[in-house]
Amino acid sequence: MESTAKSLHKAFFPLSSQYDSTWIKQNSLGENVLYNLESLTEVIEFKSGMRVMDLGCGKAVSAIFLAKEFGVQVWAVDQFISAADNFTRIREMNCDNSVFPLKLNAKELPFAPNFFDVIVSVDSYMYFGTDERFTPYISQFLKSGGHIGIVDICFSKEINYLMEVPDFMRTDFQDKWYYVHSLEWWRKLWQRTGHLKIKTADKVPQNEFIKNEYIKDFKNAKKSDAIADALEKDSDGLINIFRMVAQRSEKVIELGNYSKGQ
Numbered sequence: 001m002e003s004t005a006k007s008l009h010k011a012f013f014p015l016s017s018q019y020d021s022t023w024i025k026q027n028s029l030g031e032n033v034l035y036n037l038e039s040l041t042e043v044i045e046f047k048s049g050m051r052v053m054d055l056g057c058g059k060a061v062s063a064i065f066l067a068k069e070f071g072v073q074v075w076a077v078d079q080f081i082s083a084a085d086n087f088t089r090i091r092e093m094n095c096d097n098s099v100f101p102l103k104l105n106a107k108e109l110p111f112a113p114n115f116f117d118v119i120v121s122v123d124s125y126m127y128f129g130t131d132e133r134f135t136p137y138i139s140q141f142l143k144s145g146g147h148i149g150i151v152d153i154c155f156s157k158e159i160n161y162l163m164e165v166p167d168f169m170r171t172d173f174q175d176k177w178y179y180v181h182s183l184e185w186w187r188k189l190w191q192r193t194g195h196l197k198i199k200t201a202d203k204v205p206q207n208e209f210i211k212n213e214y215i216k217d218f219k220n221a222k223k224s225d226a227i228a229d230a231l232e233k234d235s236d237g238l239i240n241i242f243r244m245v246a247q248r249s250e251k252v253i254e255l256g257n258y259s260k261g262q
């Protein structure tokens with residue numbers, strides 16, 4: 001008989017449960033990258049032939065998945081992961097004609113405006129996207145009517161003052177957590193630009209399952225991890241995984257003085 005975790009895995013993630021779980025885990029840089037991505041694909045329509053940017057793609061597993069499952073072309077961008085190593089993974093999965101690895105800073109992209117149908121960012125947007133000027137900047141690469149979708153960690157409420165930080169994350173907060181925000185904070189950030197119409201902003205339906213699997217993986221590997229430790233102690237459900245999808249409006253994007261590296 002299948003374990004409950006295995007059958008939940010298949011029910012929650014019919015597509016990614018077909019992939020080798022060791023391969024996914026070895027090549028995920030946060031939570032299981034395909035769990036996060038598949039929850040996003042439930043709320044974005046991918047059509048064969050679309051041009052997709054996978055921003056902060058890490059080891060390109062998400063880009064490979066999108067190309068294989070939906071027949072899209074993916075530009076897999078990451079500032080710190082070698083494009084050569086990603087290309088090896090891409091070739092091993094027979095995606096070398098549809099996934100293009102690039103080692104680039106999200107804030108210095110060379111693409112033409114209006115080039116992409118979809119931009120996704122899995123567990124990465126938090127690293128560069130909290131800057132208020134970044135969302136207009138990245139939106140310029142979307143066609144009018146194109147979609148941007150992110151999956152990331154959020155808090156159930158905004159933490160404004162250090163005194164609001166729960167004891168279990170106090171030591172780490174100012175190094176590892178201060179840039180985590182509430183879903184409402186993210187929604188306002190995107191809405192304020194006027195460039196994006198929010199289509200979905202919610203906790204992923206598989207939130208509890210993903211968090212529990214993450215804790216379990218580190219326990220099984222007898223490794224310690226700040227996020228897994230915090231998740232285990234988070235009895236009030238402060239830490240969650242959210243997804244947000246928006247459509248680019250027709251508003252002309254003025255980038256003002258947004259410039260390289262800022």
Ligand SMILES: C[S@@+](CC[C@H](N)C(=O)[O-])C[C@H]1O[C@@H](n2cnc3c(N)ncnc32)[C@H](O)[C@@H]1O
Pocket residue numbers: 027028029030031032033055056057058059062077078079080081104105106107121122123124127128
């Ligand atoms: C937590 S990892 C997630 C990677 C992958 N999406 C996954 O889920 O396995 C965050 C990724 O963002 C990338 N990153 C951080 N800052 C970046 C930037 N300014 N431009 C491009 N990538 C960046 C890191 O190199 C890292 O691979």
